[in-house]
Amino acid sequence: MVLVERSKAATELDSVLAEAATGNSVIAVIDGNVAMGKTTLLRVLKERAAAAGFTVLSAVGDLGDHHVPYGVVGSVVDLTGILSRRGSRAADIARESAREVAGLTARGPVLITVDDIQYADGESLHCLRYLAHALRGQPLALVMTFSPSLRGEESPALRSFLQGANVRRIRADALSVDGVARMLRDVVGEAGSVCLAARYHRLTGGNPLLVRSLCEDARSERRSSGDALRRAVVHCVDRMGPLSLRIARSVAVLGDFANLATVSRLSEVDPGVARRVVQRLNSVGAFAGLRFRYRPAACALLEAMPADALDSLRFRAARVLHEAGAPVTSVADRLLAAGPRRQAWVPPVLEQAADRALADHRVERAVQYLEFAADCCADERHGYSFRVRVAALRSTLDVRSAEEAFLALKAPILAGRVHPDDALRVARARLTPLHLGDAADMIRHTVDNTGQAALGEEWQLTRLILATSYPGVLARVGVAPEPVDPSGRPRHRHGPLLLRAAQELADTLTGAVDPGAVERAERLLEEARPASFADTTAVVCALLALVYADALDTASRWCDAITLGAGEDADPGLSAGIRCFRAFVALRQGDMDTAVEQAEGVLDLLEGHGWNDSLGLLLAVLVEAHTAAGNDQAAADFLRRPIKPELFETRAGLHYLYARGRHHLAAGRTHAALADFIACGDRMVKWGIDAPALVPWRLGAAEAWLRMGQPERAAPLVEAQLARLRGTELTRTRGITLRCLAAVRTAGERPAILERALDALQRSGDRYESSRVLADLSDAHRSLGNWTKARSAAHRARRIGKNCRGAVVRPARPAPVPREQAAVPAPERRPVRAGAKELGGSGGDTFAKLSFSERRVAALAAAGYANREIAERLYITISTVEQHLTRVYRKLSIKRREELPIGFGDDAM
Secondary structure: OHHHHOHHHHHHHHHHHHHHHOOOOEEEEEEOOOOOOHHHHHHHHHHHHHHOOOEEEEEEOOHHHOOOOOOOHHHHOOOHHHHHOOOOOHHHHHHHHHHHHHHHHOOOOEEEEEEOHHHOOHHHHHHHHHHHHHOOOOOEEEEEEEOOOOOOOOOHHHHHHHOOOOEEEEEOOOOOHHHHHHHHHHHHHHHHHHHHHHHHHHHHOOOHHHHHHHHHHHHOOOOOOOHHHHHHHHHHHHHOOHHHHHHHHHHHHHHHHOOHHHHHHHHOOOHHHHHHHHHHHHHHOOEEOOEEOOHHHHHHHHHOOOHHHHHHHHHHHHHHHHHOOOOHHHHHHHHHHHOOOOOOOHHHHHHHHHHHHHHOOOHHHHHHHHHHHHHOOOOHHHHHHHHHHHHHHHOOOOHHHHHHHHHHHHHHHHOOOOOHHHHHHHHHHHHOOOOHHHHHHHHHHHHHHHOHHHOOHHHHHHHHHHHHHOHHHHHHHOOOOOOOOOOOOOOOOOOOHHHHHHHHHHHHHOOOOOOOHHHHHHHHHHHOOOOOOOOHHHHHHHHHHHHHOOOHHHHHHHHHHHHHHHOOOOOHHHHHHHHHHHHHHHHHOOOHHHHHHHHHHHHHHHHOOOOOHHHHHHHHHHHHHHHHOOOHHHHHHHHOOOOOHHHHHOHHHHHHHHHHHHHHHHOOOHHHHHHHHHHHHHHHHHHOOOOOOOOOHHHHHHHHHHHOOOHHHHHHHHHHHHHHOOOOOOHHHHHHHHHHHHHOOOOOOHHHHHHHHHHHHHHHOOHHHHHHHHHHHHHHHHHOOOHHHHHHHHHHHHHHHHOOOOOOOOOOOOOOOOHHHOOOOOOOOOOOOOOOHHHOOOOOOHHHHOOHHHHHHHHHHHOOOOHHHHHHHHOOOHHHHHHHHHHHHHHHOOOOHHHOOOOOOHHHO
16 A cells, blocks of 8 residues: 555665666665655565565664674574684675675575664674675665664764665655545545545644554544554654654643743753754654644653653653743643642742632632642741641632631641741631631730731731621730721721721721721722632721711622622622622611512522621621511521521621610510610620711610610610711711600600701611601601691601512601600691591591590501501500501591591590
8 A cells, every 4th residue: 555655666666676687786775754654665565576586685773783793684694604703804794795695696686675774783784885886787676764863873884875876765755635535545435535634634744654543543433532543653753762752752741832942951952953853753743843743642652651750751841831931820730740849949830820820710720739839848837828828718619628728727826837927817717607716716826926016917907807807806815906096097008908908997997987988998999809819808898898987879889890890700708798798788778678688699608608707797687677677577587597606706796686686676575675785785895896887786775775664764875876976977877866866855856856867867878767767757746736747757758668679667666755745735636637528437527436546546557657566655465456457447448557647636646
């Protein structure tokens, strides 16, 4: 087949035999690259010569035997006798070999073939040259195959022999596309060969050995395996010699970063020689440029290496690429494959690669780089620094794995083997899942053994985070909150983003809410990268600062902006955190339906990751929202969920206590409510975060005292809350404070105070609290006989309440009238504006049909009170209220309480 494909070579070889048969000696050399069919041509030539009556003598040069004297020529003629004689000269041996061949030519034509003449020993070359010269004019053909050395290291004797004027050169070249197609016909048929020829030529460069290997793969049952082609490429490269093998392996391990400079450096070969080797590999069909034509062959070439040698090659390749300025991930990937090497340049490269992977949202790959960096560190503390980062990243992938990683770091920290900054980072990581004991132990040990003065920004950040989110731990450790700057200005306005964000939150919680607080928090959010894992905590701190500054609309807009900017690849912790904030902000905006929807949407996700303070905040939002909406059973269900006691040492625990107090208050458990509000206040005062907008515990306690009929104990709490608002722009907090203030003032003072409260709440955007103020305002106007204003306020209260996304607005119960106000005369009764006939009467007093008890219940229902509140006010059961209302509706021929006119029957109240 090969001779058919190389018609020119076949013709030339036929002419060699023909000329030798006529009695003219011929010397021919078949040259070409490895695996181009030189040996096959020689084999076919011998077959034809034998068929034509030639005596065929063959020898094969071998790299391992090229130092054995007369090894090649001894395979052609029998030199045993002369070689056994002592003192035999080279000239005598050459003459003897010529005599042997001459004897054969006397009987007929002779063909002598030598495969791989470049490996022939010098003595054999001398004999062959002598033989060719001595037997001129004899029927002798001497045909050799030759592959030139890549370094031009052929001996002068070989070079002189092959370059003789009477030596014919026959070239064995690669197949053309048409030649490949002809080879494929027997395998895939005429049509298939035309379709596949170009692809096969591209994969093999026309190398017939490689083409045949592809045909073998095509015949295989596993057609896509490519096993034969991989083996064939490796075989070709191996046959080309150690130098070619070294260059090919270098290209294989360098991959897409292979160029002449990097290949030369890695293989430790002169660039000129490397260029010639690469050219030869291209000619053979193994390469296309500086890439393997068939990429799997590169892997096969490396897999064939001993493991230690391959690891060493990969490490040296990483070093070469690093010094050449290749991308850090490419260097790091080769380092990973090579195994740990404790060299100083390695860990920084792996750390840079991890940062790059995080920027590309490849967290698992970043973990691999950092774990490997830890193994490559000669310094133990440096290695633990990487393990700390690994544990932090694992928390975004697998909570259980992260827990194990952090727990494994506790013992080394307490043994002093971890850098103080890293110890503090681990301690902060243990805070989120409420492992507060572990965190306190590590912080206490670090502070005691290093000293606060010697600790830097990590300690400042830790203290701020403890003071703002886990103040109970700060008390456990026995460290005071960060001292206030003597100038009175907030500290840490410069430095890392997280430190500045934590400082902004701390300023807000310690009452330092100045007019620039909102603007500063927004600048921090602008600076943060929404999709960045590292900036998640900073975003949380800045958003909390906005919420506790009553900038609810601003916080809501930033939640939307961060979600939009982060995209699908954002840190999962940030995504969950933003949903928590949406729920929290919606609660404070009075949008109870949205608060419940957002909180319940993320609650199951957080529960699946174990208990943490965010889960406590979500439960607080759900309890308070359901309580405000009148869904007391749902609120009670959430309160029945088990919680970790450590929650009450956190800021989130304050929200939980306050929400539980609101639920107790709505259920009539005033003493339990008061206990929760006071417990909340005790913690806030003790921890130094008694910010009025954090949790309005004084107002909750005041309302509980009012429910118990003790306004004299409620009033000081309200006044104290109002005093803490002086000089601030906390509109929402001011509004609910003024509403409570109105409840402890005289009836005549209440409307003006409530109007101020309404204005503040409407500016803050809290619709639910606005509706409660309107309900109180309606009650206040009605008590003073201002029926029109009372009706208008009640109507507005109902309208706003219905717009709170399904929330059932429940106006707060006004304070009982103190004894000194009891003398205020009841307002003069006015005629009911609605027509009597419209309400089922037939003239006269429409309400004469109602009993005194029914009129009292109807009047309160018309004013907007819920059934429970009516029952509490009149000291009757809810069931009695419902029965009275049923009779009222029947007697007045109406269907619902909305049809009751406001202000009727005030004499009954």
